[in-house]
Amino acid sequence: MMRIIVAPDSYKGSMSSAEACAAIESGVKDYDPSYHIESIPIADGGEGTVEALVTILEGEIILEKVFDPLGREVTAEYGWINETKTAIVETAAASGLPRLKEEELKPSAASTYGTGQLIQAALERGAKRIILGLGGSATVDAGTGCFQALGVKFLNDEGKELEMNGKALQHVTKIETDTISELSNQVEWIIASDVTNPLLGPEGAISVFGPQKGVSAAHLTEFESGMERYASVVEQHTEKVVRNYEGSGAAGGFGFTLFSLLENLKVESGFELIAKQGELEKLISDADLVITGEGKIDTQTLYGKGPIGIAxxxxxxxxxxxxxxxxxxxxxxxxxDEGLLSVLPIVDEPMTLKEAMESGPELLRKASRRCMEIYHLKQGKGEIHK
Amino acid sequence: MMRIIVAPDSYKGSMSSAEACAAIESGVKDYDPSYHIESIPIADGGEGTVEALVTILEGEIILEKVFDPLGREVTAEYGWINETKTAIVETAAASGLPRLKEEELKPSAASTYGTGQLIQAALERGAKRIILGLGGSATVDAGTGCFQALGVKFLNDEGKELEMNGKALQHVTKIETDTISELSNQVEWIIASDVTNPLLGPEGAISVFGPQKGVSAAHLTEFESGMERYASVVEQHTEKVVRNYEGSGAAGGFGFTLFSLLENLKVESGFELIAKQGELEKLISDADLVITGEGKIDTQTLYGKGPIGIAxxxxxxxxxxxxxxxxxxxxxxxxxDEGLLSVLPIVDEPMTLKEAMESGPELLRKASRRCMEIYHLKQGKGEIHK
Structure with a gap:
């Protein structure tokens, strides 16, 4: 019996990684329902991390009413593994780009407050461990919104508490961290992220990720200097300099504030965390074939963590x-060279990108079945008509 | 060493079957240059028949200046096998649809005269056998233009010779066949066609193929009755009734006149002729894998002769x-059930039909390489990094 591991990343705009798993699985079963298939949705800390980890760890999804990046009430989810009292929160859930239409992007106003609300809810549920996936946020508030929701106070030069967002960073002159939610210091934090950018400079949060969150070319230096001023205030307060730590630029500078204010914190590659939790290495070594995938595979992918990590x-x-x-x-x-022996397209006839995205699961299912057909051509001349 | 037979039909509007062979072969060789590949372009008697047979029989292409369907001088080709003095002529070459733009279609005026000129040229070269591929003509002149070029006279009720085309058929009241080029009676004729339609009626040349040659709905009955009158005149002359023979409706009624006026004539399926000449059955039985294809594969294909014949x-x-x-x-x-174990798309990302057609050979090459990659996945875990 053939054993197949199905471990795709998401096909952004078309399928989550869990949906991609289902589509591939169904195409393989179309060919032969008897195959043994293990599906592991993968993610990199960004969108899909909760879904992937909840699937792997057989946890549950908890819904909370929280704020979106612009302060509108929305329902967002986090993952909950009751056995280990582990909560899985991704910044993309409450504070992510998918929450905003393109014309709504407003980095000056956008805040990670909702992510803090999700974490607070998890703490109140009794979380002993928080896995926080960074990535895909619509914010450049350095995670201050989140910490504000957890009780940290950000003050201006008049000693007044600021409402935190991308623009407010430049006005912070003092922070009060002894007000932080007591619970948050009693848990173990695991930051899941595959972003290694520092906070500032040409490889930093503003230069590299600012534009996709709506920072216009004209405002890049303004946001950068606000971020720099904020960093200095925090570093003076904590007497730790973390602005150049790998990943301090993740999720609009969220990494920086996490590294600065949390004690009990570990950083892991989002992909490796999922691989480890899913015991992917062992599963793969027992398999006959591994199927991965992603919406777009380019030379960037070859340096990334998803499909290439699997390969x-x-x-x-x-x-x-x-x-x-x-x-x-x-x-x-x-x-x-990385172990990816073939990259197979799923589009099966001339169509627009929109049509391809809309019919992603069906295209992926059919591509998987075709792949099985070819894979089995060699089963011997006498057996070609099963 | 792996042995592959490559035997595709044409990808109409994008690649001839010989070009498709080259693209598939190049994709397979991209994967492993050591494979033994035999390429057999296939065709059904229509466009591509000359190319396919000349490739298989290692013949040559002869160019002649002849008339296109509307009487304009063009250069058209026929195939020549010197060893057996065999000429291969297809009606599509001089008198085919590709000769006319859509707005030039004019079934009342279109004539197969140019096909007759090609045959006459082949006869003068010393042909002992004429293989005539029927199909893809832009004409509904019942092949009268061709026979006129070979010397047959079609007369009206005033005894005047008519210039033959779709409209002139209705005016024929007498034919003179003793004027036919003497050579044409001394050769063996093989009619290659996969069309089995009779001359008249709902399954006939006008009803089924007329519209694609430009016969408007309003003129269908007029052309049909002209064809019927012509058939009666010919049958009276020959004292043979062939209007219901399988294939008498091929190429706008061309089959009917061939069956009526030629003695030394054999009809073969175009596909089978090519398969036989190419010794396809033997080649295939020695192969590890057979690759075929066609621009579009639909349920019609499953009843047809090309890829399904190969399968x-x-x-x-x-x-x-x-x-x-x-x-x-x-x-x-x-x-x-017909032996086609997988139908693989060549399109590899969202694109328009026009883009797909323009890059057909490159898409087909890449699809063939991908197919080889999957086909070989099972070569054993230890060998995956060649």
């Missing part, structure tokens, strides 16, 4: 690994 | 067979 585990275990994608771009030869 | 030969030999296509439509499950 590397497969290469290590000497198990063949392939990926399905909506679009591949650039030279894929290096993919082979 | 049936493969099924008989118990060799796996797959097809590449630009677009598949309808339920492909029956394809498996």
């Amino acid at each position: 590397r585990l497969a290469r290590k275990a000497r198990v063949p690994c392939i990926a399905f994608t909506g679009k591949s771009e650039g030279d894929m030869r290096r993919a082979k | 049936r030969l493969a099924r008989k030999a118990r060799v796996p067979c797959i097809a590449f296509t630009g677009k598949s439509e309808g339920d492909m499950r029956r394809a498996k």
